[in-house]
Amino acid sequence: MxxxxxxxxxxxxxxxxxxxxxxxxxxxxxxxxxxxxxxxxxxxxxxxxxxxxxxxxxxxxxxxxxxxxxxxxxxxxxxxxxxxxxxxxxxxxxxxxxxxxxxxPARTxxxxxxxxxxxxxxxxxxxxxxxxxxxxxxxxxxPGEWLLDLPMFDQDFAEWSDQTLARLRKGLRAAPSAEFLAFADSLPVTAPAEDSLARRGHALYRGFLGVARDEIGLRFLQPGRFLNPGPGGDAPILWFFPLPEAARDSPLGLLLARRYDAYLRDQRDRFLDPVFRxxxxxxxxxxxxxxxxxxxxxxxxxxxxxxxxxxxxxxxxxxxxxxxxxxxxxxxxxxxxxxxxxxxxxxxxxxxxxxxxxxxxxxxxxxxxxxxxxxxxxxxxxxxCTQEATATHEGRAAPAVRGVLLENGRWATVDPGVVPSRRPPESFWNAAYFQMPVFRPPVxxxxxxxxxxxxxxxxxxxxxxxxxx
Structure with a gap:
């Protein structure tokens, strides 16, 4: 910035x-x-x-x-x-x-x-x-989601759209974003500045962001207020989405770009200046x-x-x-x-x-x-929330933790498995992913x-x- x-x-x-x-x-x-x-x-x-x-x-x-x-x-x-x-x-x-x-605590x-x-x-x-x-x-x-807006302050609408769409078209994002991408890619070069189109694209894109956060565990998701709009709730300033280059000079594209710029000005006044400056x-x-x-x-x-x-x-x-x-x-x-x-x-x-x-x-x-x-x-x-414990697997003792589960109030001993000291090798990701339970806080x-x-x-x-x- x-x-x-x-x-x-x-x-x-x-x-x-x-x-x-x-x-x-x-x-x-x-x-x-x-x-x-x-x-x-x-x-x-x-x-x-x-x-x-x-x-x-x-x-x-x-x-x-x-x-x-x-x-x-x-x-x-x-x-x-x-x-x-x-x-x-x-x-x-x-x-x-x-x-x-x-x-x-509930989500901030x-x-x-x-x-x-x-x-x-x-x-x-x-x-x-x-x-x-x-x-x-x-x-x-x-809200932690708002943090991801910071890199957007160095991007205009076209740059942000290009980077976001490139990210959506690969890896774990591709499947849950497919409906949104099909909609965005189908917009003509003369797409009108109609709020029905803007809100449809916004809803599809925001739906993808929710799935990516809550079901896949992704975090690089922008803009933050799409996931957590704050006390003001949904508002026209939020009704935009990343747009392919072919439709950016259309009336709809110009409308989305204006909303993108207005969103960043609002985030600067409400969040960036009072928090991160x-x-x-x-x-x-x-x-x-x-x-x-x-x-x-x-x-x-x-x-x-x-x-x-x-x-x-x-x-x-x-x-x-x-x-x-x-x-x-x-x-x-x-x-x-x-x-x-x-x-x-x-x-x-x-x-x-x-x-x-x-x-x-x-x-x-x-x-x-x-x-x-x-x-x-x-x-x-x-x-x-836990204390040291020992778990037994196939007759072998392994270090573990023990705590009270939030969901049922029962004690449980959990072996979280190996924590690597550096980024894991390819073989690490071949194992089934471990779901960590939620423990109760102590008294x-x-x-x-x-x-x-x-x-x-x-x-x-x-x-x-x-x-x-």
Whole structure:
């Protein structure tokens, strides 16, 4: 995305004010939690907030985080004020997880934000002469489907149509998109700008996207609001679809191109600018196990989606950052890639899970490192739902996990099989794909006073924010 000069000036003015507050011990850190749909963003944020608040009250919920050794004096969420953006309701999500029976959060359908204030004791001599520091941590939640719109900002309607149609004509996409492709390919060069045609093509294309996401496990699906339109629901701005070159100069083609441009302007105002323009730190959550178990095409599709998204973001230390010694940050300084649901595999497989993620995100990881950003890779479970166990197959013991199934409330021991440390060879995909069960969350404190049991959340936060805290 080409930077807007006016926007850069506005950001610099805003950063100058924030730098003054930082010198006074009142800093602000924007943490972007990025992930494709069903990667676990909402659960991650809920666990993070509960664990930070509990750590601030003296509980050892985040032992690997540097500030928990007596320096974190308190943590509190900022109550709602007059913000136009919906508030991330961590309390409601925690209450649902702690209910009897518990419920995992529903699919996110809108942007929401929440800020947590951390009160920190200063180090050494400065702690004796200066007041305690306050770091405000801004958090964001949003539908994962919207994330895939980011690469579209660098494409016009023709470019997007060409790339999308080429993708639809091969691999797993070809069969479920066949009806849409037959409709689109049959449109004449004089196709009229009739909404009956536009809505028919839109409905067919959106139907394909739903099948690709829910039944095949694909993730590189655009535009995001076709799958998750948000509170506004369906609207004329969404009634477009990728169009073959032969019909693009038709009245219908010109109408679809105008709607495409209007859609991107609307997404920039509603989503791109308020969410992705000014991250300081970034967590990229990836459901590696889900992609692995969905098959080779879904696995490679996830890698392609993450690389495309990464190419649109600003990493590393930009000019303002270098000139001001970090006081005016203008890029993402640190990024942590995290394979979620690490509790679904036994401990002996978690290093492989992290290594597999590192290989999966090789392109975005190299891009961030090349720009000067600090990069780390982790295997985490925002809420640990299982315990270590042993399964027996043909008289042989194998590491496994054991947990309570969400569907029936019964305990089950699950052997998820081999987790490769790198992209699997061809022989791996010849085996039947494994369907991972959905486990119940453990019994949680309704108010989160004891925090949330997790795997690796503290290590991830330390790698991401130890310099700022």
């Amino acid at each position: 080409t930077p807007d000069p006016l926007r850069l000036v506005t950001d610099a003015v805003s950063r100058t004010g924030e730098a003054a507050l930082a010198l006074a011990g009142r800093e602000r850190l924007r943490l972007g939690v990025t992930g494709l749909s069903r990667a676990g963003k909402t659960v991650f944020l809920t666990s993070l907030v509960a664990s930070l608040v509990a750590a601030g009250a003296g509980r050892r919920t985040l032992p690997g985080l540097a500030v928990t050794g007596g320096r974190l004096l308190g943590a509190r969420t900022i109550p709602p004020g007059i913000e136009a953006t919906p508030r991330f309701d961590a309390e409601a999500h925690l209450a649902a997880l702690a209910a009897d029976p518990p419920a995992w 359908d809108d942007l929401s934000t929440l800020s947590v204030v951390l009160k920190l004791r200063r180090h050494g001599f400065y702690g004796q002469v200066l007041p305690d520091r306050e770091v405000t941590l801004d958090l964001l939640d949003y 000014r991250f300081d730190r970034q967590v990229v959550l990836v459901d590696v196990l889900g992609a692995l178990h969905a098959g080779r095409d879904a696995f490679e599709d996830t890698a392609e989606a993450l690389a495309a998204i990464s190419a649109t973001l600003r990493y590393g230390r930009g000019l303002l950052d270098r000139l001001t010694g970090g006081l005016l940050r203008d890029g993402i300084g640190r990024v942590a890639f995290a394979a979620t649901k690490a509790d679904h595999v036994p401990e002996v497989s978690r290093d492989n899970l992290a290594s597999l993620l590192a290989d999966l995100v090789d392109a975005p990881r190299r891009r961030a490192e090349g720009a000067g950003a600090g990069v780390s890779v982790h295997a985490v479970a925002s809420i640990r 949680l404190d309704l108010h989160g006073a004891a925090g949330v049991p997790h795997l690796g959340l503290d290590t991830l936060l330390s790698a991401l924010m130890d310099d700022a805290l």
